[in-house]
Amino acid sequence: MMAIDPISMLFTVGILAMMAGGALYAMYRGLPSKIDGLLPWAYALLSGGVAALLSWQQGGVLNGVAFVLTAGFYMVALLLLLYGFRRFNNQPSRMTFSVSISIVGLACAVWVGLFANEFYLRMATICVYSIMMLPVLIQAVLSGGDIAGQRLARKIISGLFAGMLVLVVWQLVMVCVFGRALKGFDSSSVSNLVFMGGFSVLVFGLFFGLVLLVSGRVRAELASLAYTDPLTTILNRRAFMDEAGRALTRERREHRPSVLLMLDLDHFKRINDRYGHTQGDCVLKQFAERIQAGLRGGDVFARYGGEEFLV
């Protein structure tokens, strides 16, 4: 039977994370509306990749300085992921709690790395830190709201973080039970294999989930660009025509007549000529707001073009 070695998995995780980070960076550069959060996520995956490759290069049993560096890159990766979700969700990016536990976590990593030459203590430091950070990440993923087109992605990502939480809790239990007997990522240990395998799935799944999330946002932005009038933010002519088509079909089916109202601002040209186009724009915006405020829920209101509106 072919043996799967956890150390080779570390290599796979590292390369996967670096490639995923590069792909997210390319997406960020290529998107016309640079989506908030995409850049921190790209750096997060690159940072996580560096952490995994560093521990692979050291054979999984890191020396003191390498451990501190690995822990640092790993912590930066989780912080950047969190920061990315806050930005993507348009939430305040204050992260006092997460930054505080990361500073304490890094201080512990420095102490354990430089003064305690024990594998199980290093593993415990990473596990405890992850156990504190992962619920914060899950909360950030789910707090983005139940927006259509993003639900599945949010479920996938939070499910993956929850799975990772289970893995680190399990690993911490192993560390507590076996303690000093643990000397590294032993390839014969099923627990280590599950742990590393879980991380590989997580990196791949996380990338997939983030791409889904971003494409949901891009789709929504494109639809809004295609169907919204940029000045008044009400529907544009194209959106109105689509709506009118649907209303006519409904009308024929239900034998209930619809009413079409065309509104034109008389002598609007004079406003532009006398007060300038900027003031003319304000009049159009005010007009749209006032009409909108007086409409019923099911009414469709759109700018037909220039100073002509349709209800």
Ligand SMILES: Nc1nc2c(ncn2[C@@H]2O[C@H](COP(=O)(O)OP(=O)(O)OP(=O)(O)O)[C@@H](O)[C@H]2O)c(=O)[nH]1
């Ligand atoms: N400020 C501003 N002006 C616009 C915009 N779109 C169209 N206009 C102006 O609206 C004016 C429309 O002119 P007309 O079609 O002659 O309309 P009017 O002056 O209201 O004349 P009547 O409709 O015949 O009463 C033109 O001066 C356009 O430049 C816009 O987005 N902003």
